[in-house]
């Protein structure tokens with residue numbers, strides 16, 4: 533295990549203990565989340581060393597890396613994914629103002645989103661650390677998918693759009709990754725980032741059971757304010773924040789499962805609905821948010 537003694541966002545060494553969560557999907561181990569007393573940023577601490585982090589992804593339940601159809605949550609996930617894939621593509625087109633171009637999907641998993649963009653005529657590349665998911669994306673969709681260390685080798689000013697859907701919360705070298713994305717984006721390029729939001733109503737309700745803490749795979753726990761601070765410090769301008777309505781329901785379902793063993797779907801629906809309603813009232817506190825970021829040039 534590796535312990536951070538300073539806040540990776542602001543550098544403060546005034547850190548306090550925030551929450552202890554269980555890894556419900558793989559190891560059943562407990563992990564602590566630290567909160568920076570200066571800027572409020574939260575992160576899993578201590579955390580597995582980067583070299584062994586892959587051990588915590590070995591689960592059939594880790595559905596973003598497999599295509600299991602077992603269980604009702606996975607069925608719902610797959611149904612919703614069909615709708616959200618198209619919505620995500622339309623977001624790419626509107627945020628970039630382009631109908632075709634070059635797109636890199638970081639953490640492309642088994643390649644469904646990248647494939648959707650390819651179908652709409654985009655030139656698409658992917659990056660994915662899981663060898664199994666990479667092979668699936670190559671075989672099933674004929675996608676060009678590189679491994680996680682390859683970001684540095686992409687040509688500068690070559691991408692119109694870079695996407696990272698629920699990926700940055702897993703990445704150890706967060707600032708280095710953002711720097712590389714800035715380098716490979718064109719001057720008019722756009723970085724589209726989706727992240728869970730630990731200041732959402734569902735996060736506050738479920739506390740240590742909130743499924744999007746997903747320790748120790750999620751090492752960073754963002755709020756919109758921290759996303760903005762991080763990207764502004766790396767030369768990006770945050771131009772828009774958009775909600776992901778389905779995530780409140782999906783995360784509430786998983787959280788119910790973690791809390792009680794069995795899923796109480798009624799309660800999950802109520803809490804998903806409640807979370808979205810609270811977010812609409814208060815602004816920018818949805819369970820997950822999409823951030824539209826443009827590099828300063």
Ligand SMILES: [Zn+2]
Nearest residue numbers: 539542568571
């Ligand atoms: Zn801090």
